[in-house]
Amino acid sequence: MKKLNTISATILFTTTVFSASVFATGQHTLALSHYGSPSDTVTKATELMAKRANELSNGRITIKLHPNSELGSSDTQIDGTRMGTIDIVVVGNPYYTTFNEELNLLDLPFLFRDEEHVEKVLSGEIGSELLKSLEKSNLKGLAFYEIGFRDITNSKKAIKSVADLSHLKLRTTPNPAHIAAFKEWGANPTPMPFNEVYFSLKTGVIDGQENPVHHIYNNNLQEVQKYLSLTHHAYTAAPMSMNLDSFNALDKEDQDILLKAAKEGAELEKKLNREENQVYLNKLKEQGMEVEESPDTSSFQAGAKLTWDDYAKKFGNQYIQKIIDTK
Known part of the structure; x- marks a missing residue:
């Protein structure tokens, strides 16, 4: 322990x-x-x-x-x-x-x-x-x-491709795969407990965060975030x-x-x-969030694959392959 x-x-x-x-x-x-x-x-x-x-x-x-x-x-x-x-x-x-x-x-x-x-x-x-x-x-x-499929919010700009993440200070979980991926994508990942996120967004300590739509809405993050991009970049x-x-x-x-x-x-x-999720997405739009519904997720793939390779080096590729092959 x-x-x-x-x-x-x-x-x-x-x-x-x-x-x-x-x-x-x-x-x-x-x-x-x-x-x-x-x-x-x-x-x-x-x-x-x-x-x-x-x-x-x-x-x-x-x-x-x-x-x-x-x-x-x-x-x-x-x-x-x-x-x-x-x-x-x-x-x-x-x-x-x-x-x-x-x-x-x-x-x-x-x-x-x-x-x-x-x-x-x-x-x-x-x-x-x-x-x-x-x-x-x-x-x-x-x-x-x-928690579900994660999407990105921030207070600076719309995220249409991975290039738009450059230099954004984003709260992430403490998971090494999340941190490594956002570094590869050009962001500045900042792990912190979720119960600190709202205040940190409000005060500008961080620019954004990533969570599912229902989690964003139920925790009122739309009050302190302007942009939402439906990247679905990871499941939690x-x-x-x-x-x-x-x-x-x-x-x-x-x-x-x-x-x-x-x-x-x-x-x-x-x-x-x-x-x-769809109900809350509509409510987020009604409350003024600008939503990018079709970001270029292919631009994220190279950075994502690097995290797969890092995991495979430690634990082998068997689980990853089994998941890919699951239909």
Whole structure:
């Protein structure tokens, strides 16, 4: 486990009061933390999961939700789950890659063609193996939630091709593939926690950021951004994982209930994202965002391929090829 700094450790240990699981007389109270705002689809999905887990267990399992990063930034939340001060977490895949580099696979730019392609990969052998890989980090992968296909916003100019990214200071995730790609594309990538993004955009610390349309709208980024380009340059999964010790302490029936409820929540989130993206895109236009709907994504391909090659040097090309070949 990576060494936590003093501040992060203090935050994590103080959250124990919120998140300690109760395993008494067969009753389980679990704390679930995530990044989503009250209107975000991940909030609706985890509410369904909590409801279904309680129903399926006849009240034995209670999941207490902590949305909107109220237990700390995404990296703090995932560290807390590994340590056991938080039971269940949903954060973007890039935050897992800081201790499980193999998961960089899912963040390689332009690797996934569309939502259907993503679903076939993550519901199959590759998805199962990647969730299983979390166990070496004291996490049990429950399901793949998602953030979705990422698009670029900024306050300076329309992004019609990769040349327009030159010198733009863009917030990215901490994922090495994202950072490397934006450097290749001429931008100045600036990793930071998402809960700092709105203020940083408003004050001009950064020029732009990249996230799916529904995430942009639900976090009001249109208030501090003028231009949106539908690059769909990378897909971001958001694995739901649970502290492995807490999961193993449950009996088999309750483990199966959590896995089933987690999957139902993930299915709802993906359905809502598909339905809401076009609605929110229209609302962003109505609220004054200038939208480039057909940027020249071919101009991004050379930089993207370099990140594929970097991954293959570390982990081989087998997973990449399997994903490409998935129809």
